[in-house]
Amino acid sequence: MSHIPSTARPSWSSRVAVGVRLFVERIFLRRKLDQVVRTLGGHIYFQTLTAAVRLDLFTRLTEKGPMTRGEIANELGLEEKPIRILLLGLVALGFLRKRGNRYAPESLATRLFSRSSPDNITAIVEWQHFINYRALYHFESAIRANRNVGLEEFPGTEPTLYERLAHAPELEDIFQRAMQAISRQANDWLARYVDFSDVQLLVDVGGGNGANIVRLARANPTLRALVFDSPSVCEIARANIASEKLEDRLDAVAGNCFVDPFPAGVDCILFCHFFTIWSEDRNRELLRKAHAALPPGGTVMLFNMMQDDDETGPLTAAMGSPYFLTLATGEGMLYTWSEYETWVREAGFSAVYRRAFARNHGAIIGVK
Numbered sequence: 480m481s482h483i484p485s486t487a488r489p490s491w492s493s494r495v496a497v498g499v500r501l502f503v504e505r506i507f508l509r510r511k512l513d514q515v516v517r518t519l520g521g522h523i524y525f526q527t528l529t530a531a532v533r534l535d536l537f538t539r540l541t542e543k544g545p546m547t548r549g550e551i552a553n554e555l556g557l558e559e560k561p562i563r564i565l566l567l568g569l570v571a572l573g574f575l576r577k578r579g580n581r582y583a584p585e586s587l588a589t590r591l592f593s594r595s596s597p598d599n600i601t602a603i604v605e606w607q608h609f610i611n612y613r614a615l616y617h618f619e620s621a622i623r624a625n626r627n628v629g630l631e632e633f634p635g636t637e638p639t640l641y642e643r644l645a646h647a648p649e650l651e652d653i654f655q656r657a658m659q660a661i662s663r664q665a666n667d668w669l670a671r672y673v674d675f676s677d678v679q680l681l682v683d684v685g686g687g688n689g690a691n692i693v694r695l696a697r698a699n700p701t702l703r704a705l706v707f708d709s710p711s712v713c714e715i716a717r718a719n720i721a722s723e724k725l726e727d728r729l730d731a732v733a734g735n736c737f738v739d740p741f742p743a744g745v746d747c748i749l750f751c752h753f754f755t756i757w758s759e760d761r762n763r764e765l766l767r768k769a770h771a772a773l774p775p776g777g778t779v780m781l782f783n784m785m786q787d788d789d790e791t792g793p794l795t796a797a798m799g800s801p802y803f804l805t806l807a808t809g810e811g812m813l814y815t816w817s818e819y820e821t822w823v824r825e826a827g828f829s830a831v832y833r834r835a836f837a838r839n840h841g842a843i844i845g846v847k
């Protein structure tokens with residue numbers, strides 16, 4: 480029998496103490512500890528996902544079937560050691576599963592991260608990576624200064640991300656593709672579950688690349704609609720409208736909604752993922768301006784993710800709000816349902832409705 484030195488022989492009492500501690504951690508604290516690890520390593524886990532998306536790993540595994548580590552490295556033309564580290568992260572995070580020595584994507588990962596899936600959110604991953612990730616390093620400074628300190632990461636002198644993106648067409652394109660991915664499902668709900676049959680001319684304020692009005696026009700054959708956005712974004716919107724062959728009913732009008740009047744003759748003003756950008760005061764100002772511009776019976780519609788009225792979540796509101804403070808404008812956040820309703824009423828709209836959709840999205844509709 481080999482001799483074990485006394486320093487390596489734990490006492491009975493210390494073995495019991497360690498055993499109790501392990502038992503408590505495994506049984507009672509596991510979920511909470513996992514939550515701490517996921518938060519502490521959030522930046523690393525996000526980069527693990529980003530690397531896999533940028534290497535198109537989910538698409539390749541979805542299309543070619545399960546592969547071994549060596550086959551994956553070969554397929555990507557990369558060394559096996561770093562691929563091993565990447566695969567460890569993806570399996571631990573639950574994006575891939577390992578059966579024997581082969582790796583395959585979990586079904587949710589296929590749906591969300593394989594570029595061949597119609598529901599993929601790879602554009603959102605790229606937006607988070609190329610635009611938000613650097614900026615959010617400055618969250619603490621933004622809290623202290625109460626302004627969007629993270630904007631300093633981007634060239635230009637303008638006060639909002641939207642204006643600065645005009646200096647960087649590549650980033651503007653990444654941004655607009657992400658907005659389209661966020662809106663794709665959301666505007667589908669809007670088109671399906673909100674009645675636009677009485678609307679003659681709709682303006683989508685901050686309507687981006689036109690994805691919303693294209694979807695609404697497809698669902699409502701007589702609807703005419705406009706995007707109202709900055710000149711560079713209107714160019715993107717016009718190109719999309721043309722490629723959808725909807726120029727006879729859709730167009731884009733360049734303007735700044737705080738300075739320029741809304742386009743004339745509209746009877747529905749839509750603010751889609753827009754009120755989260757601005758302060759309470761600016762949102763109230765926009766609602767008063769919308770009320771003044773609409774004819775009697777006209778409607779204003781706010782559509783975005785909502786914060787719970789009791790201010791306890793959801794996680795999507797907790798994730799989105801720091802972005803608006805630290806980067807986008809320094810003044811917005813995801814407000815609660817009841818804040819929006821109060822502002823719409825205060826602006827003079829008589830009937831105010833609330834409609835809830837999936838994934839914490841909702842619409843507030845006010846009728847003049």
Ligand SMILES: C[S@@+](CC[C@H](N)C(=O)[O-])C[C@H]1O[C@@H](n2cnc3c(N)ncnc32)[C@H](O)[C@@H]1O
Pocket residue numbers: 641658659662684685686687688691707708709712734735736737750751752753
């Ligand atoms: C968060 S994106 C939302 C895009 C689109 N509404 C959607 O749902 O996907 C905000 C949009 O508002 C535009 N925007 C920002 N400030 C604006 C202003 N003052 N007037 C008009 N558009 C503005 C930006 O260019 C951008 O396209």
